Structures are given as structure tokens and as C-alpha cells.
Amino acid sequence: MEEQGNARHAYNDLISIVAAALLALLTAKYFWPLAAFDLPLGYDPGIYRYLFLKHAEGFPPFVIATLDPWAKEHSLGIFTFSTILLRLGIPVEWLIGWLWNLMPVALAATLAGLTAKRENREVGILVLFMALLSLAQYDGFASMYWKTYLSFLFCILAFHLLERRSVWFLVPGALAVACHHQTGVIFALSLVSWWLVSFRTMYRDPVWRFLSVAGVLMGLLGLLWYIPVWNEGFVHLLQSVLTMQGSTAPGGSFPPLSVYVRITPILLAFGLLGWFLSFRREKGSVWQFAVLWSAVFIVFRLVFYRRFFLQLDFFLLPFAARGLYDLWVEGKSQVVRIALCALVIIQSISTAYAIMPRWFPFCPFPSAHCAWYPPTQLPTTTIDVLDGIREVEALLPPNALVLSLEPQSAPWLRGWLLEQRVAGPGIFTSPWTYEQWEEVILGTTEKRAEFFHMLDGPAYFFVSPYFLEHYEESAKKFLTDPCLEKTDHMFLRHITCTSGA
Numbered sequence: 001m002e003e004q005g006n007a008r009h010a011y012n013d014l015i016s017i018v019a020a021a022l023l024a025l026l027t028a029k030y031f032w033p034l035a036a037f038d039l040p041l042g043y044d045p046g047i048y049r050y051l052f053l054k055h056a057e058g059f060p061p062f063v064i065a066t067l068d069p070w071a072k073e074h075s076l077g078i079f080t081f082s083t084i085l086l087r088l089g090i091p092v093e094w095l096i097g098w099l100w101n102l103m104p105v106a107l108a109a110t111l112a113g114l115t116a117k118r119e120n121r122e123v124g125i126l127v128l129f130m131a132l133l134s135l136a137q138y139d140g141f142a143s144m145y146w147k148t149y150l151s152f153l154f155c156i157l158a159f160h161l162l163e164r165r166s167v168w169f170l171v172p173g174a175l176a177v178a179c180h181h182q183t184g185v186i187f188a189l190s191l192v193s194w195w196l197v198s199f200r201t202m203y204r205d206p207v208w209r210f211l212s213v214a215g216v217l218m219g220l221l222g223l224l225w226y227i228p229v230w231n232e233g234f235v236h237l238l239q240s241v242l243t244m245q246g247s248t249a250p251g252g253s254f255p256p257l258s259v260y261v262r263i264t265p266i267l268l269a270f271g272l273l274g275w276f277l278s279f280r281r282e283k284g285s286v287w288q289f290a291v292l293w294s295a296v297f298i299v300f301r302l303v304f305y306r307r308f309f310l311q312l313d314f315f316l317l318p319f320a321a322r323g324l325y326d327l328w329v330e331g332k333s334q335v336v337r338i339a340l341c342a343l344v345i346i347q348s349i350s351t352a353y354a355i356m357p358r359w360f361p362f363c364p365f366p367s368a369h370c371a372w373y374p375p376t377q378l379p380t381t382t383i384d385v386l387d388g389i390r391e392v393e394a395l396l397p398p399n400a401l402v403l404s405l406e407p408q409s410a411p412w413l414r415g416w417l418l419e420q421r422v423a424g425p426g427i428f429t430s431p432w433t434y435e436q437w438e439e440v441i442l443g444t445t446e447k448r449a450e451f452f453h454m455l456d457g458p459a460y461f462f463v464s465p466y467f468l469e470h471y472e473e474s475a476k477k478f479l480t481d482p483c484l485e486k487t488d489h490m491f492l493r494h495i496t497c498t499s500g501a
């Protein structure tokens with residue numbers, strides 16, 4: 001008995017060590033960019049900084065500050081929390097800095113803990129490992145999908161509480177709907193599907209009836225967050241889902257499915273195998289439906305279908321863990337277990353090989369590899385340009401129009417120039433179409449003057465190094481236009497031919 005007790009203690013210690021090691025590796029995976037770069041990764045840090053600070057001007061929640069039209073399309077749940085944090089004195093740079101780097105680690109740890117309670121400790125540990133292998137979760141992190149990850153957290157908490165028949169699932173469920181459109185849709189569809197499947201066998205159960213009523217209340221509570229932006233944040237989204245399919249549906253800013261099939265096929269295979277095997281133990285769980293509905297949006301190419309791969313990958317993580325666990329337990333032969341170890345090693349190398357270019361400000365591999373999977377989520381500007389943006393804020397009148405000459409700098413301008421109007425080619429509320437932008441940059445002086453006269457009030461161009469490098473001689477010619485006046489800042493040109501000049 002004493003030997004068995006010692007063996008059990010040793011095994012528990014081993015489990016703890018493995019969990020700690022995996023958490024350390026996950027932390028390294030997501031915190032390395034803080035050491036490698038002076039800026040957050042991706043396209044959205046400036047957009048989130050603008051949204052966090054503008055929403056913080058309205059307090060308590062639901063007191064909506066004056067926002068750009070595009071900003072009203074963002075679900076409001078996350079900004080309830082960010083407003084409270086900012087009002088308590090938390091710097092906004094934390095929200096687009098180390099707190100964001102911590103979010104995917106905390107999310108994976110929570111999913112692993114819930115899976116351990118639902119399955120066993122070993123499967124919970126394997127969830128951490130699957131999160132470490134996931135490329136899609138890193139791509140979502142590198143793009144700063146704050147709303148998605150927070151909604152994931154509330155979604156899995158609601159699933160867990162629902163399976164424990166707790167009415168408290170109402171709170172995280174409502175927040176899952178309130179924080180992110182797409183994840184909220186997956187959550188709602190999964191919940192309705194579970195309800196329909198369980199109706200025939202459980203409709204007499206008073207607890208089930210109570211949870212059903214609570215589910216309706218949860219949906220209504222979640223929709224309350226959309227009332228201040230009802231047309232932009234809800235009606236427009238619903239119309240898009242119902243009308244945009246196939247070739248008419250925008251894919252969304254996320255890599256195509258072929259990227260993940262090529263780079264993470266073993267992880268996907270474990271996930272799909274675990275999902276199919278799960279029907280031997282249960283049928284019609286909310287976890288199973290979350291995978292199914294995520295796949296439906298991808299297969300039928302519904303609106304923003306590419307982004308739904310992030311949901312599919314996330315909800316497959318516990319199934320991938322269970323799939324690997326079942327293969328290991330049931331395949332007791334040495335050959336099978338060696339093969340599983342080999343597959344895991346291959347997937348680990350493939351994922352690391354894809355992520356590494358996003359860990360350095362240069363390509364650490366032969367150029368062919370970086371072309372095969374380019375580091376598209378590197379910072380979209382440099383610290384010098386961001387310092388320049390911070391400097392020009394003091395030089396601009398409050399309602400000035402600041403036009404970026406390329407789309408990369410526009411989100412950063414929007415994040416740091418809160419009192420000015422900001423736009424760029426194809427981004428935010430641009431005064432010109434793409435074709436008109438081409439004429440502005442590449443056309444004649446006379447044609448440019450016509451477009452400049454369309455602008456109202458003081459207007460400026462932000463001339464970034466990226467613009468100068470991309471357009472070269474055309475950029476030099478553009479900057480000699482007589483309607484452009486130099487200012488005290490090297491990146492800023494005053495447009496003198498506007499109607500308000």
C-alpha cells in the first residue's frame with residue numbers, strides 16, 4: 001500500500017511538472033514578441049486603442065461616446081470591462097500590451113482546467129499541448145482578436161456551467177454573445193441545437209425547463225449590449241449572414257483553410273478523430289455542436305468564413321487532446337506509440353517552423369520558406385513611425401483630417417489621434433474611392449487639386465517611410481505638388497487647396 005501511495009504521489013508530481021512546463025512554453029510562445037519587437041503585432045492595436053479610449057469617455061457603460069461610423073459595428077461587451085479598468089487607472093498600453101499577450105495563455109489554461117474536470121487530468125494536460133501546437137490560435141493572437149478571445153473564455157465557462165445544470169451559465173453566456181458577433185452566433189446555434197436534441201428526452205425535467213427559460217433570458221441579456229449600436233452592430237451583421245454566401249461572402253482577414261491543412265494536418269486529424277470518437281460517449285453536447293457549426297460557416301462559405309477557422313480550431317482543441325489520449329491508451333503496442341510520438345514531433349516542428357518568422361524582425365530561414373508562409377502578422381509599422389505619430393498629435397487642430405497615403409499607417413494614426421479625423425486608402429471613412437486615390441497619388445497636379453477641393457476643413461497627409469519606399473519616384477513627384485505645404489514635422493504635409501483652407 002505504501003508503495004502504491006508513493007507511486008501515486010510521484011505520478012501527481014509528474015503531472016504538475018508537465019503542466020508547469022507546458023504553461024511555461026505557452027507563455028514563451030505568446031510573450032516572445034514583447035522581447036523581439038517594440039510594438040504589438042498585427043493590424044489592430046491602433047484600432048483597439050481608439051475603441052478602448054473612446055468608449056472610456058462614456059461611463060457608466062451604455063453611455064456611448066462620439067464614435068466614427070465604423071466603430072459602431074464593434075460589439076460592446078468587451079468595452080464594458082475595458083472602461084472599468086481604464087477608469088480604475090489601468091494604462092491603455094497594458095490592454096494592447098502584456099495583458100493581451102497573457103490572454104491566450106490564460107484561455108488555454110482555463111480550457112485545459114475545464115477539460116480536466118470533464119474528462120480527466122491527462123486529457124486536460126494534453127489540451128495545453130494542443131494549444132501549444134496550434135498555429136490558428138497564434139494567428140488570432142498576432143492579429144489581436146481581443147473580442148474573439150474574451151468571448152471564447154465566456155463561451156467555455158457557459159458550456160461548463162450548463163453541463164453542470166447551473167443557472168449561472170446565464171452570466172458568461174450573455175457575455176459571450178455580447179463580446180463578439182461571430183463567437184456569439186456559434187454559441188447561440190450550439191445552445192439551440194443542444195436544446196432541440198435534448199427536448200425529446202428531457203422536456204419533463206424541471207431543471208431542464210428552468211435552464212431553457214434562463215437560456216432565453218441570456219440571449220435577451222446578451223442583445224442588450226447591442227441596443228446602442230443596433231443597426232450597425234446587429235441588423236447589418238444579420239443581413240450579411242443571411243445574404244452573403246459562397247463567392248459573394250467576404251472571407252475575412254485570416255489565412256485560407258489550405259494554410260492550416262498544409263501546416264497543421266496532424267493537429268486537425270487528432271481533433272476530427274477525437275470529435276468523431278466522442279459520439280461513443282455522448283451525443284449532442286454543446287461542445288460537439290460548437291465544432292459542427294464552426295465547420296458549417298467554413299464549408300458553406302458564409303460571411304467571414306475564413307475567420308471561423310479560429311473558432312473551429314479552438315473548439316477542436318479538447319477533442320484533439322482526447323483523440324491523442326484514446327489512441328495512446330487503446331494502441332498499447334510499441335509500434336503504435338512510437339508512431340504517435342513521431343507524428344507529434346513532426347507537428348511540433350511544422351508549427352514552430354511556421355511561427356518562427358513572426359518571432360524575429362527578419363526571416364531566420366531561407367527566403368523560400370518565408371515566401372511559403374510569410375510573417376504577415378509582424379508589426380505593420382516601426383517604432384520611429386509610431387513616435388512620429390505621437391509627435392504630430394500636438395501639431396494638429398482638434399478636427400483636422402489626417403489622411404494616410406497607405407493603409408498600414410492609418411490604424412496607428414487612428415489609435416493615437418483621438419480628436420482628429422483619420423482615413424486612408426480603403427480604410428475608415430475615406431473621402432475618395434480607390435480609383436480616386438490612384439489619381440491623387442499618381443495623377444496630374446490639376447486633377448489632384450480637384451480632389452483636394454472636395455475636402456472640408458484643415459487637412460493633412462501623413463507621409464510614412466513605407467509610402468516613400470513603395471512609390472519611389474512617384475512619391476517624390478507627389479510631394480512637390482504646390483498644394484502640399486511642409487510643416488514642422490517630417491511626416492506631415494498640410495493640404496492648402498481644400499475648400500476650408
